[in-house]
Amino acid sequence: MATVKISVNGTPQEIDVDPAMPILWVVRERLGLSGTKFGCGIAQCGACTVHLDDEPVRSCSTPISAADGKAITTIEGIAAEDGTLSKVQQAWISEQVPQCGYCQSGQIMSATALLKETPQPNDEQINAYMAGNVCRCGMYGRIRKAIKVAAGIEPSTTQETPA
Amino acid sequence: MSDTETTAVDPDKPERSKAAKWTRRGFIGAGALAGGALLVGVAVRSGNPVGKLKPIVAGGDGEALINSWVKIDADNIVTAIVPHCEMGQGANSTLAQMLADEMDVSWDNVRVMDAPADGNYVSQHAVRTFVGPGTIPGKPNQVSFMEPTYDGLFTQIGKLADAYITGGSSSVRSTGQNGMRVAGAAAREMLIGAAAAEWGVPADEITTQDGVLSHAGSGQSAPYAQFAAAAAEQTLPRAPRIKQASEFKLMGTPALRKDIPCKVDGTGIFGIDGGPAEGPGKDALRYAAVKAAPVVGSTVEAIDASAAKAMPGVLQILNMGDFVAVVADSYWQAQQALRSVKTTYSKTEIDGLDTEQMFAQYAAALDEAGMDGGNSKADYGDAAGALSSAAKTVEAEYKVPFLAHATMEPMNCTAWVRDGKCDIWTGTQVPLMSRKGAAEGAGVGEDDVTMHTVMLGGGFGRRLTPEYANQAARIAKATGYPIKMIWSREEDTAQDFYRPADISRFSGGLDEQGRVVGWSNIHCSEDEPAEAPLVEFYDIANVSVRGAEVEAPLRLGAWRSVGHSQHGFFVESFVDELAHAAGKDPLEFRRTLLANSPRHLAVLEGAAKMADWGSDLPEGHGRGIAIARSFNSIVAEVAEVDMTGDMPRVTKMFCCVDAGYAMNPDGLSAQMESGIIYGLSAALYNEVTIKNGAVEQSNFHDYRMMRMVDAPQIAVQIINGAPDNLGGAGEPGLPPAAPAVANAIFAASGTRIRELPIAKHFA
Ligand code: FES
Ligand code: FES
Numbered sequence A: 001m002a003t004v005k006i007s008v009n010g011t012p013q014e015i016d017v018d019p020a021m022p023i024l025w026v027v028r029e030r031l032g033l034s035g036t037k038f039g040c041g042i043a044q045c046g047a048c049t050v051h052l053d054d055e056p057v058r059s060c061s062t063p064i065s066a067a068d069g070k071a072i073t074t075i076e077g078i079a080a081e082d083g084t085l086s087k088v089q090q091a092w093i094s095e096q097v098p099q100c101g102y103c104q105s106g107q108i109m110s111a112t113a114l115l116k117e118t119p120q121p122n123d124e125q126i127n128a129y130m131a132g133n134v135c136r137c138g139m140y141g142r143i144r145k146a147i148k149v150a151a152g153i154e155p156s157t158t159q160e161t162p163a
Numbered sequence B: 001m002s003d004t005e006t007t008a009v010d011p012d013k014p015e016r017s018k019a020a021k022w023t024r025r026g027f028i029g030a031g032a033l034a035g036g037a038l039l040v041g042v043a044v045r046s047g048n049p050v051g052k053l054k055p056i057v058a059g060g061d062g063e064a065l066i067n068s069w070v071k072i073d074a075d076n077i078v079t080a081i082v083p084h085c086e087m088g089q090g091a092n093s094t095l096a097q098m099l100a101d102e103m104d105v106s107w108d109n110v111r112v113m114d115a116p117a118d119g120n121y122v123s124q125h126a127v128r129t130f131v132g133p134g135t136i137p138g139k140p141n142q143v144s145f146m147e148p149t150y151d152g153l154f155t156q157i158g159k160l161a162d163a164y165i166t167g168g169s170s171s172v173r174s175t176g177q178n179g180m181r182v183a184g185a186a187a188r189e190m191l192i193g194a195a196a197a198e199w200g201v202p203a204d205e206i207t208t209q210d211g212v213l214s215h216a217g218s219g220q221s222a223p224y225a226q227f228a229a230a231a232a233e234q235t236l237p238r239a240p241r242i243k244q245a246s247e248f249k250l251m252g253t254p255a256l257r258k259d260i261p262c263k264v265d266g267t268g269i270f271g272i273d274g275g276p277a278e279g280p281g282k283d284a285l286r287y288a289a290v291k292a293a294p295v296v297g298s299t300v301e302a303i304d305a306s307a308a309k310a311m312p313g314v315l316q317i318l319n320m321g322d323f324v325a326v327v328a329d330s331y332w333q334a335q336q337a338l339r340s341v342k343t344t345y346s347k348t349e350i351d352g353l354d355t356e357q358m359f360a361q362y363a364a365a366l367d368e369a370g371m372d373g374g375n376s377k378a379d380y381g382d383a384a385g386a387l388s389s390a391a392k393t394v395e396a397e398y399k400v401p402f403l404a405h406a407t408m409e410p411m412n413c414t415a416w417v418r419d420g421k422c423d424i425w426t427g428t429q430v431p432l433m434s435r436k437g438a439a440e441g442a443g444v445g446e447d448d449v450t451m452h453t454v455m456l457g458g459g460f461g462r463r464l465t466p467e468y469a470n471q472a473a474r475i476a477k478a479t480g481y482p483i484k485m486i487w488s489r490e491e492d493t494a495q496d497f498y499r500p501a502d503i504s505r506f507s508g509g510l511d512e513q514g515r516v517v518g519w520s521n522i523h524c525s526e527d528e529p530a531e532a533p534l535v536e537f538y539d540i541a542n543v544s545v546r547g548a549e550v551e552a553p554l555r556l557g558a559w560r561s562v563g564h565s566q567h568g569f570f571v572e573s574f575v576d577e578l579a580h581a582a583g584k585d586p587l588e589f590r591r592t593l594l595a596n597s598p599r600h601l602a603v604l605e606g607a608a609k610m611a612d613w614g615s616d617l618p619e620g621h622g623r624g625i626a627i628a629r630s631f632n633s634i635v636a637e638v639a640e641v642d643m644t645g646d647m648p649r650v651t652k653m654f655c656c657v658d659a660g661y662a663m664n665p666d667g668l669s670a671q672m673e674s675g676i677i678y679g680l681s682a683a684l685y686n687e688v689t690i691k692n693g694a695v696e697q698s699n700f701h702d703y704r705m706m707r708m709v710d711a712p713q714i715a716v717q718i719i720n721g722a723p724d725n726l727g728g729a730g731e732p733g734l735p736p737a738a739p740a741v742a743n744a745i746f747a748a749s750g751t752r753i754r755e756l757p758i759a760k761h762f763a
Helices: A023-030 A087-094 A104-117 A123-132 A140-150 B014-022 B026-040 B050-057 B091-103 B124-129 B142-149 B153-161 B171-199 B224-232 B279-284 B331-339 B355-369 B383-388 B431-442 B467-479 B489-494 B564-581 B586-593 B598-610 B665-684 B737-749 B758-762
Strands: A002-008 A011-017 A049-052 A055-058 A070-073 B064-067 B070-072 B078-082 B110-114 B206-209 B212-215 B220-223 B286-292 B300-304 B314-319 B323-328 B342-345 B375-380 B392-400 B412-418 B421-425 B449-452 B483-486 B502-510 B516-523 B542-547 B621-630 B633-642 B649-658 B713-719
Touching: A011 A023, A023 A049, A023 B331, A049 A104, A055 A104, A087 A104, A087 A140, A104 A123, A104 A140, A123 A140, A140 B665, B070 B171, B070 B224, B078 B091, B091 B110, B091 B171, B091 B665, B171 B206, B171 B212, B171 B224, B212 B224, B220 B224, B286 B331, B286 B467, B286 B489, B300 B314, B300 B323, B314 B331, B314 B467, B323 B331, B323 B467, B355 B502, B355 B516, B383 B502, B383 B516, B383 B542, B392 B564, B412 B431, B412 B467, B421 B431, B421 B467, B431 B449, B431 B467, B467 B483, B502 B564, B516 B564, B564 B586, B564 B621, B564 B665, B564 B737, B586 B598, B586 B621, B598 B621, B598 B633, B598 B649, B598 B713, B621 B737, B633 B737, B649 B665, B649 B737, B665 B713, B665 B737, B665 B758, B737 B758
Parallel strands: A002 A070, B078 B110, B286 B483, B421 B449, B516 B542, B649 B713
Antiparallel strands: A002 A011, A049 A055, A049 A070, B064 B070, B070 B078, B206 B212, B212 B220, B286 B323, B300 B342, B314 B323, B375 B542, B392 B502, B412 B421, B412 B483, B502 B516, B621 B633, B633 B649
C-alpha cells in the first residue's frame, strides 16, 4: 500500500492504495465515479479513457502510481462548474451520437483531448486520434460529425439545446 | 392506422377474442386481440392486475395511474412506462414518442420509465416472433409451450415463461403500434371524458393540445393533470381513435432521444455501475472475478488456490463446481488472484473438438442429404426438374463461422442476498428470466427477487440468458456479501452463446435469356426465424430450400438479426453469382427478379440511385449490391470497396430502408448505421474458432472490432412504404452488409468470397 496524492476533477485527494492498481478501478470503486467504463482491460478499446494532466490515457492499463502528483479528469469533470455541458458533450447530443452509450465516456474524453491538441482536425486526424476507441454500436460516422460540430467546422444537425 | 386494424383478430389465433372475457372492457379486449400481452394498458380498477403495479410505478401524491402504460403527474409530466429494456436502440424513446403523439402532449413534458421486471409487463409479440425453439437454453419449445396460456397471459406468462424480452426488433412495431399508441389514445379519450362530465359539455367539442384540454364554446381549459384522477374512473374506450399518418405531430419526426443526456455526462447507470446505493449494502460490497470451465459440459475438479489466497485484498476463493470465483476488496485484486488459481477440469467427450472437425461434420451431413434430403423449408414448382432442363446451371457453396457478440459492456451482475430476499442489478434483455436465474442461485422465491433497472451496454441477443445473474446470486449467497461480479473480456469471449456457423449449398438454373428458372438450396442451421433462407420475394417459379440436421456441442444463441445474418450472405452472394453467370448487371438482374415485389424493388432502386450505380469508379474499386428483408423491414445496400491495398477497404455504404414507417427517422438511420458496422466487423474480421473443445479467441486483439479509421461513410435513405405495417430497426441493417461487400470485391477484383470472414482470404 502507498499513499498517492492526486487531484480528481479538480478536487485534491489522498488515497491509500496498492500503487499498481489501475486508475480505472480506483476511480470507479474508491471514488465512486462510475462514468469511466471497463471494456477490455488491455488498452484495446478506449472505454476507460481519462485525462492525466490533460493527456488521454487508458485507465485500465495505467497504474495509480503514475498519477501521483497529477490531475485526473473523468467524464464527470468536463462540464463547466455550473453544469453547462462542454462543446463536445453538446455536440454528442445534437448529433444523437450514443446508441447503448457504454463506449461514449471514453469517446468523449478522447475527442476532448483531440480538440485541445488540434482545434480544427481534418478527417484523417480524427480517424487517427480516435482509432483507440471502439464503438461496438458502430456510431463512428456520428462521432466524426460531432467532433466537427464541436470544433465549429460543421453546423449541428439538431439545433435544440440540451435540457 | 385505422381502428379496425388496431383491433383486428389475428386470423391464425381467433381464440384470442376471449381475452375480452377477463377484462370486459372494449379497449382492453381489442388490444389483446392484436397484441397479446401488450394489453397491460389497463385502467386502474380493483381486481385488475394493474392494481399490483400501482405501488411500483406510482410516485408521490397527486399522481393517478390512468393505465399501466402511461402516468400523468400533478405537474402535467407524462411518463411512458415501457416494457422493454433500453439496449441502446433508442426504441424506448420512440415508444414514448408514439404515445405522446396520440395523447397530444408535448415532447418536453414526456419522461420514459422502464417497466419493472414483473410478470404483468410482457412482450408477447417478441416471444412469438423471436424466441424460436432452441433460442433459450433449457426451453426447447418456448413458443408452443406458451400458447395455452394465451388467454391468461397477464398473470401466467411472466411466471411460466419468463417472457419480458427485448429482441426481435419488435418494440416499436409491436409494443408501439398495439400498446403505446392505443394506450395514448385511450388515455386522451378518458381525459376528455372526465373533462366533459365535469364541464357538462359534449366530449366531441373538447380539443386537446400540448397536454391541455379546451372547450372553445365555454372558454374552459385545464391541464391533463387536473383530470387525471377522474379519468382513471372513466370506462376505457372500446376502440380509441388512432391518428392517421397525416395527423402525426411527433411520430415521423427526429425527436431527440430521452436516454442520451445521461450517456454524455457519465451519470447513466449501466449494469456494471449498479448496486446498493447507500448504507450498509454499499459498505459491504465486494467484487468477484470468475472463470468458468472452458469446455462445455466440463466441471471444476480441483483448484490450487495457495498462491491466490496470499494475495492482497483476497477474501474468498470458491470452487462453484462449474466455475471458480475469487472475491476480493476490489475487482482488480480479484482478477489478479484468479489468474494465479490453478484449476483442473473434468474430461469431456468434446475435449478434442476443433472447428475443422465441426465443418467436416457439416459438410458430411450435406453430402449425405444431397440437394433433396434433409427437411424441407420451402418447396414450390419443380426445382429439380427446372434445374435438369436449364440452359445453364450454377453451383456454389458458402461458409460462415461461429461469432461472438462482444457487447461493449462485458457480462456482469451485482447481487445481494439477505433475509430470504435477493436484489439484482444486471443488464438483461430478459429480466423475468434473469430474475428466475437469480432466485435459483440465491435459493429464494422469484417474488423475493427485486430486479433493479439498469441500462445495457449492448445487447445484440447476448443478454437473452440468465446464467450470469445466477452466478452472481450464487456467489452472494455463498459469501454473504453483496457481490459485484464482472466477467473479464476474456471470459465474455470464451463463455458466449455463439452465432451458429453454417455451410450452405446452392444450385441455380438459368434459361437461354439468363432468367432464373430454378433455385435449390440446402444448409445446416436451424433457421430462426424460419423465413431467413426463403426467397419468395424473388420471381423464381421453382424453388426448393432444405435443411440438414447437424449438432454443434457449443453454447449457441441469437446474434443480431439471427438467421438472416447467415442467409443474407448466402442468398445475396448466390444471386450475384447467377447474375454474372447470366452475363447481366447485378442490379438489372435483381430488378427483373423483383418485378412482383414493388416494395423490394423501390428499396433496391433507392440504394442504386444513392450510389449512382453504373458510374465510373477508380481503378481497383468496385461496387456490390444486396437486398434482404428481415423483421418485416426491407433493406438494400450498395458497398464500395477499394482493393488497391493489402486488404479490401470498404469506403462507402449506401443504405435504403423501408421499415413500413419511420417513427423516428434519425433513430432508424442510426440503427441502420449500427447494423452495418456490426455486420462489417463480422464480415471482414470475425470468427470464433474452437481448439481442444474451447474457444480460441479472448479479447479485442484477436477478435477484432471495426474502428473509426476502417469505418466507411454511410448514407441512409428511408422509404415509408407501409405506414400500417411496421418493421424492425435494430437488426435489418445487418444482413445485406456482408454480401454487398463480397459482391463489390468480386466486381473490383474477380475474387469471389464464399467464406467469411473476408480477412481470411487476404492474410
Ligand atoms: S478497458 Fe481500457 S482500453 Fe479497454
Ligand atoms: S454506443 Fe454502444 S458501444 Fe458505442
